Amino acid sequence: MIDLRLLREDPDRVRASQRARGEDVALVDSLLSADERRRSSGVRFDELRAEQRSLGKLIPKASADEKAELLKKASQLAADVKVADAERDAADTETRELLLQLGNLVHPDVPVGGEEDFVTLETHGDIRDFGAEGFEPKDHLELGQLLGAIDVERGAKVSGSRFYFLTGIGALLELALVNAAIAQATAAGFTPMLTPALVRPQSMAGTGFLGQAAQDVYHLEKDDLYLVGTSEVALAAYHMDEIIDADRLPLRYAGFSPCFRREAGSHGKDTKGIFRVHQFDKVEMFTYVTPEDSQAEHQRLLEWEKQWLTSLELPFRVIDVATGDLGSSAARKFDCEAWIPTQAKYRELTSTSDCTEYQSRRLSIRVREGKQVRPLATLNGTLCAVPRTIVAILENHQQADGSVRVPAVLRPYLGGREVLEPVAK
Template sequence: MIDPKWLRTDPDRVRRSQAARGASVELVDELIAADEARRAAIVAFETRRAEQKNLGRDVAKAKGDERAVLLERTKQLAVDVKTAQADADAAEAAFTDLMKQVGNLVLDGVPEGGEDDGVVLETVGAPRDFAAEGFAPRDHLEIGELLGAIDMERGTKISGSRFYVLTGVGAQLEMALLNLAMSKAAEWGFTPMIPPALVKPSAMEGTGFLGQAAQDVYHLPADDLYLVGTSEVALAAYHADEILEADTLPRQYVAYSPCFRREAGSYGKDTRGIFRVHWFDKVEMFVHCAPEDAEAWHDRLLGYEKDFLTALEIPFQVLDVASGDLGLSAARKFDCYAWLPTQQRYREVTSTSNCTEFQARRLQIRARFADGVRPVATLNGTLCAMTRIIIMLLENHQLADGSVRVPEALRPYLGGREVLALS
C-alpha cells in the first residue's frame, strides 16, 4: 500500500495517480476522512487509557468513601476504555480496507491512457521477409504438431480447454530454455529458487493480486490456498514480516515455477495453440532493494530481458506501459513484445514492474538503514514465459520444410542441435 503520509502532505498527488489509472479519485477523499476518524479514535482511546492508569494510582492512595467513589469510577472507565479500543480497532480496519483499494503511486513520466496507449521505446531486430524467402510462414501450432512438440488434443482431454502437453522436442525445448535462462540469471547475480506454487491469502493479498486481479486467480477453498499466477508472489512473500540488514541488499532471486491463470474475460481471444493458456511454466526475476535504487534496478531488469530475447534472435519492441494498464502494485512497467510472423504484429512476452515500497508495506518487509528501519522496494521481471517464447522460436526460426533453426545460444542446451527436424 502507499505511504499514508501522502494523504496528509500531498493528497493531490494521490488523486492524480488514481485518475491516471482510471481508478476512483473519490476514494482519496474517503481515505482522508477515514484517516482523520482513525487518528481521532486512537487519541480518544489513549486519553481514556491514560485516565484509567492515573485513576488506578489514585485508588491506591485513597481511603474510605473517596476510595469507594473512585472504585465505582474505575468500573465505568473500564467500559469506556473497552468501547474506545473497539472504536479505534474498527476505524483502523476501515482505513486499512480503503488503503488496500488504492493503487501504487504512478511514477512521473509514465504515459497516460489505457491498454492501447503504451509508448514504444525501441525496436530491436527486424522481422524476416518470408515472401522473399519463397514461402508463407506456418503458425506455431502447425509447426509444433509437425515436430511432435505440442499436443493440444490430449491436453484438452486431460484437463479441458486452454491446456496442452509439450511432447518430445517440445519438452526438450522448454528444458533448454530453462537452463539457458537460469544460467544467464546466475551470471547476473541472481540466486536460483524453486518456491511453492500454492500460497496463503496473505501472500496473494500482499502482492496485490486479490484486488482487481482476483477474478483471474485459482482458489482452493478447502485449504484456503491460492495457485500463483507468477512466482513473484512467493518471492515477494519470502521475506514477509522480516527486517533485513541494509548491507545485504539487493536480494536478487530467480525462480522457476508453474503459473496458473483463469484468463477470465479472455473468452474467444487467442484460442488457437498455446499463447493464452491456464497453465504455463515461467522463469521470474525478483529484487528486494533500497527504495532509492529501485528505478536503476528497473532499468537493469529490462536490460536482462532484452539480452535474453536478443540471444534467442527474436525481433522485439520495448513498450512503456500506460498508466491505465498498470497492475495495482506497479508504479511503472516495461513490456517486451516479440514479433509474431503469422499475426504480423508484436505480442507481449515479458514484463518488468517497479513496485516501489507498495508490496513491502503490505507484507511488512523492512530493512535497517542508516536513517532507521523502513520498507524496502520490490521489483519483478519475467525472463522466460515458456509457452510464449516457444511460440516465438517456432515461428521466427522456422524453415520452409517445417523444421526450425535453433538459435546459437540455445544449442548447447539441446545437445548441439542446429535444427529441430520433422519427426
C-alpha cells in the first residue's frame, strides 16, 4: 500500500498513477474521504475519553446531590464513547480496505498504455536464419517428442489441459537449469531458499496477489490456503511483521518452488505445448533494500537476468513494461523476452519488478536505522521459469536432424552432454 501522508499531500500524483494504470481514479477521492472520517472520528473519540477520565476524577469528591448528576453525565459519556469508538473502527476499516485496492505509484519514466505499449530498451544476440541453414525449424513440442522430453498427451489425461510431463532428458534438463540458475544466484550473493507452495491469505494479500490477480490464483477453501503463483509470495512474507536492522541490508534470496496459475484470462492463448501451463517450477530472486537503493537494485536484478539469458546463448530483448501491464505491486517492471523461432516473435522469459514500499507496508516489514524505524523496499526478479526456458532452448539450439545443442553453461549439469539426441521410436 502507499503512504497515506503522500495521498493527503499530493492526491493529484496518486490520481495520475491510477489513470495511467487504467484503474479507478474515483477511488482516490473515496479514500481521502474515508481517511478524513477516520481522523475526525479518532479526534472525537480521544476528546470524549479525556472528558470521561476527568469526570471520573470528580465523582469521588462530589457531594451526594452533585454525584447523582455526575453519574448521569458519566453514563451518557460512556454511551457516546462507545458510539465514537465504533465510528472510528468503521472508518479505519473502510480506509484500510480502500487503501488495499490502490495500486502502487507508477514510476514517472514508465511508458503509459496497455500490453502492447512497452518500450524496447535493448536487444541481445543474433536471430538464426534457419532458411540459410537449409531447414525449417521445428516447434518445441515436436522437438520435445523427438527427444523423449515432453509428454503433453498424458499430462492432459492425468490432470487436464495445460499440464504435462517432463520425461527422460526433459526432466534432466529442468534439473540442470535449476542447478545452474541457483549456482549463478549463489555466486552473486543470494541465499538459496526452498519455499512453501501453500500460504495463508495475509501472505497472498500482502504481496498484492488478491487484487486484480485474484482470478488467476488457486484457493483451497477447506484450509483457507492459497497455492502460490511465484515464490515471491513466500519470500516477501518471510520477514512479515519484522524489523530488520539496516546493517543487514541488502537481503537477497533465491527461491525455488512449484508455481500454480489458473491462467483464467488466457483462453485460446498458447494452447499447444508447455509455454503457458497451470503448474511449473521457477527460480525467483527476491531482495530487501532501503527505499533509496531500490532503483539501483532494480538495475542489478535486470543485469543478473541478462547474464543468465546470455549464458544460455539465447537472443532476447529487454522491454520497459507499460503502466497498464505492471500489476498492482510494481512501480516499474522490466521484462526479458527471448526470440521463439517458430512463433517469429519475442516472448517473455524473465521479469523484474521494483515494488518500492508497497509490499512492506502491507506486510509490516520495516528497517531500523539508528532510532528511526520505517518501511523498506522489496524487489523481485525471475531468473528461470523452467518450461518457457526449455521452449527457448529447444527451438533456438535445434539442429536439422532434430537434435539440440546444449549451451555450455548447462553441460556440467547434464553429465557433459553437448547435444541432446532424438530417441529411437
